[in-house]
Amino acid sequence: MADKTRPTLRGSFGMCASTHWLASATAQSVLERGGNAFDAATAGAFVLHVAEPHLNGPGGDLVAVFATAAGTSPLVLAGQGHAPRAATIEHFRAEGLDHVPGAGALAAAVPGAVDSWLWLLAEFGTWELTDILAYAIDYAERGVPVVPPLARVLATVEDLFRTHWPTSYALWMPEGRVPQPHDTVVNPVYARTLRRLCAEGAGGTRTARIDAARRAWRTGFVATAVAEFAATPHRHSSGTDHAGVLSAADFADFTPSVEPPVTAEFRGVTVAKAGLWSQGPVLLQALTILDHFDDAQIDPSTAGGVHTIIEALKLAMADREAYYGHRDPADAEAVAHRLLSSRYSKERAGLIGPGASTAFRPGDIGITPYAPPLIARQPSVRAEGVGEPTVQQTGETRGDTCHIDIVDRWGNIISATPSGGWLQSSPAVPELGFALGTRLQMTWLDPAAPTRLAPGRRPRTTLSPTLLLRDGSPVAALGTPGGDQQDQWQLLYLVRTLALGMDPQEAIDAPAFHTTAMPSSFWPRTWTPGGLVIEERAGRAVIDALRDRGHDVTVSGPWSLGRLSVVTRDPHSGLLQAAANPRGAQGYAAGR
Structure with missing residues (x-):
């Protein structure tokens, strides 16, 4: 441990x-x-x-x-x-x-x-x-x-x-x-x-x-x-x-x-998220894809595990751009059902090969996917950090929340x-x-976009809290700042706790990473094909192996990615737990 x-x-x-x-x-x-x-x-x-x-x-x-x-x-x-x-x-x-x-x-x-x-x-x-x-x-x-x-x-x-x-x-x-x-x-x-x-x-x-x-x-x-x-x-x-x-x-x-949450199962636990007007189903899609791999294949401490997780996230994020947005309830339910079906997740899992993908690959769910403009991100505007904003002199902000x-x-x-x-x-x-x-x-100023600007429509938000349930009883609440990284960092926590048995603080402290291989939700909406940002604590051997697989790796500071926090409850014993992220020296848990 x-x-x-x-x-x-x-x-x-x-x-x-x-x-x-x-x-x-x-x-x-x-x-x-x-x-x-x-x-x-x-x-x-x-x-x-x-x-x-x-x-x-x-x-x-x-x-x-x-x-x-x-x-x-x-x-x-x-x-x-x-x-x-x-x-x-x-x-x-x-x-x-x-x-x-x-x-x-x-x-x-x-x-x-x-x-x-x-x-x-x-x-x-x-x-x-x-x-x-x-x-x-x-x-x-x-x-x-x-x-x-x-x-x-x-x-x-x-x-x-x-x-x-x-x-x-x-x-x-x-x-x-x-x-x-x-x-x-x-x-x-x-x-x-x-x-x-x-x-x-x-x-x-x-x-x-x-x-x-x-x-x-x-x-x-x-x-x-x-x-x-x-x-x-x-x-x-x-x-x-x-x-x-x-x-x-x-x-x-x-x-x-x-409204009722959208849910998916992973390793016997129900994960509850906001609907397609948020990015919450990204976490659910990634989990349903990873559920087709055994624990060793998704271990985030290994190069193979990082690769598999990142590739699953790329696929889920591509679907986010293609299909997520403000929809009427019946349409949203039908789209979410298709994206989270066992058949579809198995098809998506089959796309993960040994090398890093650099293509934008939304799946086929029977409706025409939206194709957003794909603008390459320049190194000077890469935004990493502990969920704090990257702010320009104009006030333009990327990645910010509590x-x-x-x-x-x-x-x-x-x-x-x-x-x-x-x-x-x-x-x-x-x-x-x-x-x-x-x-x-x-929002896009494009009438064809599912996230188009229109009066009365919610913009698709990156805000993405999570509730976990076991046998119908709530057992954990968690989340993090970080814009497009929110569900990515939460995914690491869930893999580490639900598949690998880590305790909450151990899972939060472990080295973090995320992909930038999707159009950012924040202007100027750029992407890095094959982009992967990882804390240097992951180790040189892992980082070198990821580069060998073709990932465009940016090595971040040793304690630089994520501000995740969590509380848990055992419905049988009444035991409560809490943990918070040490990165940035701001987040704390309290309780007794």
């Missing part, structure tokens, strides 16, 4: 794990004070807005998968907002654009995160909104330490903020300088926004108070302020100025929704991946203290 950086936490009361220690500590505090997993996750998520503002924000989105102690079937919470009414291909073309910009309010979907968290709190939580938001308000007013990646992001966009986004410059550089690592940053404007949401909910029942705050967000002062500010033309990553099209009516159009997992003593469990609304995504709304997201950059 490999050495671990930390122990896997074990207990029976409650477990929390996230990408930032303040969120984990907050969530555990809620559990200690009698809250359940949904109370804890909501409180932790609002703290993440303050602690990791370069990775998520109130103007962003979320996807969660959860199950209740009542024994109901797992549910997916779709907190991904849709395209505004005026976000049409024709409008973008008329603006002189051939793509959706990677930064600027024109790329904003309707913010779904805050309303979705409040819905979850009202439906499944037990706490008052004022108690939930007290943690985030305190951190926003008193400050949080600047983690080094946040300092790097702010340094990168300093000139953009100073020259073109003065409201962001005033918010994040109030002393006229870029905050340095371990400085303290405050956001009193966002604290006032949260206090105002709380004040909207005076009187009535607990649920009525939360609903009043939701109305203030969707149809009140928040929607009004966002719509008025976004309508002012400002610099986008295209280098040109545009007004956003998000309106107050668009806010009112959004409501969180829950994550939180909670399980409580009663058996409630949730895995949630909040993202979007990054401070570098668009100018800060001065009355509210946050920016809008840019999720629409994942």
Whole structure:
């Protein structure tokens, strides 16, 4: 057994794990004070807005998968907002654009995160909104330490903020300088926004108070302020100025929704994911392909295992580009069924040969596959890292998110991946203290694309939390930041734990890798045929053998890929476990 950086936490009361220690500590505090997993996750998520503002924000989105102690079937919470009414291909073309910009309010979907968290709190939580938001308000007013990646992001966009986004410059550089690592940053404007949401909910029942705050967000002062500010033309990553099209009516159009997950079996465990409007089924497809190989053939510590896993991911990612996107429920169910069928997965497994493939190979499921533009990625824009964003001076961002997992003593469990609304995504709304997201950059300005831009359509998201079940009972919740790498890094964890018997922390600590041989979900949507990024800890012998097989290998730092976290529960003994990623020195688990 490999050495671990930390122990896997074990207990029976409650477990929390996230990408930032303040969120984990907050969530555990809620559990200690009698809250359940949904109370804890909501409180932790609002703290993440303050602690990791370069990775998520109130103007962003979320996807969660959860199950209740009542024994109901797992549910997916779709907190991904849709395209505004005026976000049409024709409008973008008329603006002189051939793509959706990677930064600027024109790329904003309707913010779904805050309303979705409040819905979850009202439906499944037990706490008052004022108690939930007290943690985030305190951190926003008193400050949080600047983690080094946040300092790097702010340094990168300093000139953009100073020259073109003065409201962001005033918010994040109030002393006229870029905050340095371990400085303290405050956001009193966002604290006032949260206090105002709380004040909207005076009187009535607990649920009525939360609903009043939701109305203030969707149809009140928040929607009004966002719509008025976004309508002012400002610099986008295209280098040109545009007004956003998000309106107050668009806010009112959004409501969180829950839906059954898409599932697949691997080594006797059911893996539950969001549907084809996310990239979640990529993990399911890769698992169904790998289920046709024995354990030794998919061991990620060997060159042969890395090769097999990478080739399976290439095939799944090709299908993602060809078939995934916003579909009506009946069509989505039929497409997912074909992609996850035993016959199809066996056919795909048969395509994996001894050498690295460099072709884009979607499969044949009886419908015409979409063929995206294939633009070769230049070495200078390769994006690797621990799930932190790769940010350009224009504010264009690739690979950015945070994550939180909670399980409580009663058996409630949730895995949630909040993202979007990054401070570098668009100018800060001065009355509210946050920016809008840019999720629409994942859409194509091509009417034939399954991920085409269209009003009311969800953009296909990379957000991809996971829930595991054994014999119908939830046994684990996990996820990671990382854009296109989210399901790739989770796949390594599942292979190592379910096929090779590693414990959670050992599996998280083991060397990570991923493929870049698919069009990126983030602009400029490039790919590297045969691309494989791997931590140098994998060893020279493995890396050399992969190159011999024809892989285009980029060797990354020894602890550079992934920010995965997990909580587990044994439904028979009640044993709870948690583990979090040491990479980046931010993620921690807490529990007892």
